[in-house]
Amino acid sequence: MRTEIQELNAIANNIAEVARGLGLDFYPVHFELCPAEAIYTFGAYGMPVRFTHWSFGKAFYRLKTQYDLNLSRIYELVINSNPAYAFLLEGNKLIQNKLVIAHVYAHVDFFKKNRYFAKTPKDMLERMAAHAQQIRDYELKYGRLKVEQILDAALSIQEHIDSRAHVNPKVETNEIELKRPYKVRRKTSGSNYEDLLELDIENTGQREVQKSPNEDLLLFLIENSPVLENWQKDIISMVRTESLYFSPQIETKIINEGWATFWHSKIMRELDLSQAEVLDAAVMHSQVVQPSRLTLNPYYLGYKIWESLAEKEDLEFLFEVREAENDLSFVRNYLNRDLVEKSNLFNFRKIGAHWQVTETDWTKVRDNLVQSLVNGGHPKINVIEGDYEGKRGLYLKHIHEGIDLDVVYLEKTLALVQTLWGRLVYLETILDSKKVIFECQNGLVTRRHILKNNEKEN
Amino acid sequence: MNDDIIVNRDDWSLHRKGYQDQNRHKEKVQEAIKNQLGDLIVDESIILTDGKRTMKIPMRSLEEFRFRYDFNKKNHTGQGTKKMAPGDILARDNAKGKGTGSGAGEEPGIDIYEAEISYEDIAAILFEELCLPNLDDKKRPLIAHDKPEFNDVRKKGLMANIDKKRTLIEAIKRQARDAQTDESLKITPDDLRFKTWEPHPNYETNAVILAMMDTSGSMGQFEKYIARTFFFWMVRFLRTKYGNVEMRFLAHHTEAKEVTEEEFFTRGESGGTRCSSVYQLALEMIQKDYPPAHYNIYPVHFTDGDNIGSDNSRALSLMQKLVEISQVVGYGEILRTHYSSTLMATLKRITDPKLRLVTIRDRNEVYGALKAVFS
Incomplete structure (x- = not known):
């Protein structure tokens, strides 16, 4: 009898052949079968070997606790490298691993072909x-x-x-x-x-x-x-x-996860599966794309957009999209009215003590989503100068795009930046439509409001 | 087949990185608790439930700070299970936040990291900081009683002490030895194993706390709560060091008497204060029940220090005696106003380091007081 490893080897090679036959183009992939603990470590660190920091320990603890309580499972983890590394969870059913393997090939195809990854080091x-x-x-x-x-x-x-x-x-x-x-x-x-x-x-x-x-x-x-x-x-x-x-x-979270999900279901249809396996795979697929409450599941959203594209366009076009787009352009270009309405997407915000639906109009929803994807979802902070007022002060400016910063976090972070700069550190931003400058000296943060806009603008 | 696709299984058992950094994270949690210890040990949920409840404390220092958008001011995009209309209410804002024991809140952006702290956690950290001064190991009770210790297994013994696991193992071994194929397992008298014990002389060291409190009119709720908190931790700390810790409660105004614990913490009386009365009572009690040769004695007295002036010299000489026969004497003045006390000034004349004088002005100074007495 063949061992599990030999069997998985044969399966992985077989699926690779199917995937390549369908047009995916990926680097060699090394799969490692490992216990949950190892997978959660990689999940927390983003890499099998990474430097030591307590924040990774915190993430590891959280992932592992959720796994132990059966709240969530990481099914797959892929490293963008050449050869690519992917990790399979010990104790997964064979059919689960088949789906994961197919999913992984599409991710590696994305890493290899998408132009945003063109310059990432492969070692x-x-x-x-x-x-x-x-x-x-x-x-x-x-x-x-x-x-x-x-x-x-x-x-x-x-x-x-x-x-x-x-x-x-x-x-x-x-x-x-x-x-x-x-x-x-x-x-x-x-x-x-x-x-x-x-x-x-x-x-x-x-x-x-x-x-x-x-x-x-x-x-x-x-x-x-x-x-x-x-x-x-x-x-x-x-x-x-x-x-x-x-x-x-x-x-590229939405576009990449969507791509992988789109392809794993496509590849699974090409494989010779038993009735029971088809059912298991369907269950797993539906768990992956399960809409989450309030927040958007990137697997779901990405998958739906790819699916709708595949209905209208040929594979050639899809391959071009996966080469050229990131989340922001993908959502802006291809999230359409039909998808927004069928998926019950909406905008919401806090009004008083309530979280309230504000808009359901599809262009508003799309635009809000696009805005949240700008700069990877992070506020844009520019360094204006390193010699502010001639005293080697570091002057930072938040490029305000309609949303205020979290002030508690801003102050704490500014104090950390100050430890790296040593001298005075400033951050200019806008709070409730008023221009404010935060100043940090020796870890202490003070703020002052600027009444006139005659300060340095750029 | 090409070999660019490989499935491999390595031994990951030595991959302990996650645990190592988790330990560092835990250390940081402990540090954060330590920094809040002054507030934690006076928390009602610990003191008033006798240490049975756990509490959640926010751990700001363990958040990963970065420049981020204000979650509450942002327009979010979400997904519903049904069609939504503008104006639909999704959730009410909980002022308390949604942090869970394991870390982040459910929603992104709400990342209040909270640690669940039990009485044991706080005790462990607190007691690490405290130590017993003048611990006298020679103080043994006169009679050491024997304590049984199960530490042997024999073939003969009392049926009540049968070792079921070993007996079954013997039966299985015998059956295997005899190559019996019979499915049912029978236990023969020869298989029986019994747990037996050896007597060990047990010397327990004893300690007694004489909790003394001023119950005159000027001692209010706050003062009693402070005293109660102090005694709560003191008893528990001494129990870690002594097998047997007794506690007696002595209340006084101008006269002293022994009261129950409940009365001690709830009763309020009016009238003046004569501290010598309670010192006298404590000395009598020690003479009668707790010979200093066999007991570690810890008298602690809480008052607002407002002693009748004429009593000070008598209080001083009695306190002198008390200090001589005790391990440590604590004298705490709980002052919410800023008048200076005459009794504290008087007691300062005793230079013996066994007398620990503390002043508590605020809730979180209990921690400092504990450290001053037990250091």
Whole structure:
């Protein structure tokens, strides 16, 4: 009798053949069969090996508790790399794994073909392992607490990078990137400091404090912070590299999950399944696309849009869409009236003490959804200058797009940014239609209202 | 078949990363609790339910801060199970938030991280900070009573002490040995195993708390609650160190008498204050019931310090005696107003470090008082 592994190998190869026959184009895939605990670890960290931080422990605990209480299950996890890595849950039924395998191939096809992923490094597994090792070394050298403080601060602003650097890389944003492959090789070389020296050279070459607006807060801090030491800059640049790697995944959640769901159901129809298997697969599929209460299930939404596209267009067109779009453009271009109405989508907001439906008109719903997808759902913060009022103050500006920021979070985060900058840090934003500047000094945040708009505008 | 598709199974049992960082997260929870300890230990839900209830406390320091939109000001898009119309109400806002024990709230954006804290958690952290001063190990009760300890298994014994598991194992082993194929398992007398014990002399150290409180007119609800909280933790702390902790309650105004615990914490009387009366009663009680050679004695006295001036010198000399025969004496003045007390000033003349003087002005100073007495 064949072992489970041999059987899964045969199945995975068979499904790959079917998927490729249907037109999917994916990297080689290595599946690992692992216990729930391992899967939840990868889920929490986003990668099998990643640096240590308590926030991952918190996420792991949450995922695992939900699993233990039978509230949720992660069915699949795919790493965007070449070869791609995917993880199958031990104890899943064979038919569940068949569906997961099909789902995974479509994800890997998306990683390979979608242009937002074109610039993501395909050896991230090794790079992130090297980061973990390097950060571990820093912990031994400088103490766990000091490393944690830097990570706490860097992670709080990890979304504030120039995510478009992937699509249209400029020389400037790539400098730190270029350094990393070298770091991976470093494992075998002797000195700990070679790449730090390199960092120094970069810095002296770029002494001039930037004046133009800059989305990449992390990079700005690395290049211009008056207080950060080289090892601290190195940690921030690792966080930045990882954030750049993850950012296209955040911006393609709906389209990618929809794509994978669309394809797993298509592939399952091509497979030779028993009656019972067909039923199990249908149950699992319906769990995946189950609409959630109030919040939108990206699997559901993405799947529905792809399905409606497939009704009208040929596969060739679908392949083009998966190459060119991200969530924002996908929803804007293809979420139509029919879908909004059939899925009972609506806008809602808090009015007084109640959460109330505000709009059901399909264009309003679509536009609101599109707006929530701008910048991966994160507020846009620009660095205006690093020498505010001639005192090396860091001046940040929130590009207000109609929604105010959470003030408690703003103040706490600003205090963290201040630890990285050392001097005064400012954030300009708009609260209840009034311009406000938050100022942070020694961890203390104060705010002042600006009455006239005669301050620097850009 | 090509080999670009591989399914593999590794040993993941050594992959402990998630647990390691979970531990760091737990450490941070503990730190956060520690920082709030002053408030936690005076919480009614612990004190008034005798430590049976757990409570939830928000853990702001464990949120992952970032620049984010104000959830309450945002227009969201959702999905309904039926057709919705503008104006339909979806939910009422719970002011308390929707945080759960495991972490984030159900909805994105509501990320109030709460930790569920039980009495044990708080006790563990609190007691870690406290220690017993002047612990005298020599104080054993005169009679050590024997305590049975089950630590052996024999073939003969009392049927009430039969070890069912071992007996069954013996029966199964015998059946396997004899290669019996009979399906039913029979237990023969030879299979029987009994648990037996050996007597161990058990020396328990004893401690007694003499809880003394001023019940004169000036001691109100607040003062009693503070005293109660202090005694609540004190008893529990001493129980971790001593096998047997007794507690006696002495109430006084101008005269002292022994009262029940309930009376102690609820009764209020009027009149002046003569602290020497209760010290005298405590000394008599010790002489009669708790010979200092065999007991660890912890007298603690709570008052607002407003003692009759003429009584101070007598109180001082009695307190001197009390300090000599006790492990630690606590004297706490609960002051909500800012007048300085004469009794505290008088007692300060006793230089013996066994006398611990504390002033409590606010609820959360109980923690500091506990640390001052037990350090």
